[in-house]
Amino acid sequence: MALIKPQSILELIKCNYQSLANYIIIQATPATGILYITNNSPYFLSGHVRLRGRNNGRYPYNYLEMLDHIFGPEENTIEVCSHDSKFKDAVTVDINPAHKPAIVDDAQTLNKIENNKFNRWRCDPPYNSNTARSMYNTELPTTSKLLQAGARVCKKNALLFLLLGPQNYQWTPAGVRRIGWVSITIVPNNELRALQIFHKFG
Secondary structure, three states, X not given: OOOOOOOOHHHXXXXXXXXXXXXXXXXXOOOEEEEEEEOOEEEEEEEEEEXXXXXXXXXXXXXXXXXXXXXXXXXXXXXXXXXXXXXXXXXXXXOOHHHOOOXXXXXXXXXXXXXXXXXXXXXXXXXXXXXXXXXXXXXXXXXHHHHHHHHHHEEEEEEEEEEEOOOOOOOOOOOEEEEEEEEXXXXXXXXXXXXXXXXXXX
């Protein structure tokens, strides 16, 4: 089987960056932090960002704006595990109809959505069983199932953004590669989150 040469990470980056001797440096504007690509790992984005937290399961302040700054805005986006947050730039999916998503469906299967439909997938699932039951009234979703469903409904060259607790999640579905891991410190309580970034190449 012929190997597929990975697409350069820089082809996916839409903002300005600084080239140094051994690094590419990217400011995480409007968040506080730096992302980087090293010469010895040119297909992987790393870094650390500090963001101010929000309540009720919503994304931290400037999180979505940071993604749009770095990778460019994308209108054809699906937002799963959307809870009660409002997204003007995405089709929202939640298992609980009380949260008034555009589509009521299980994010682990996305049975109501056809294959190869979206250019971007975003997911911020509950981080533990207690949060899943108290905030979402459901069991804790399985990360691998979330990613498999996301990959299925995304087109080739789509980006997938998965915000988890402090973990390094490396498994990927077929045709998907992980291209980034960014640690996020949530202030003022100093909780730690991990942004996993994936690219659907197949």
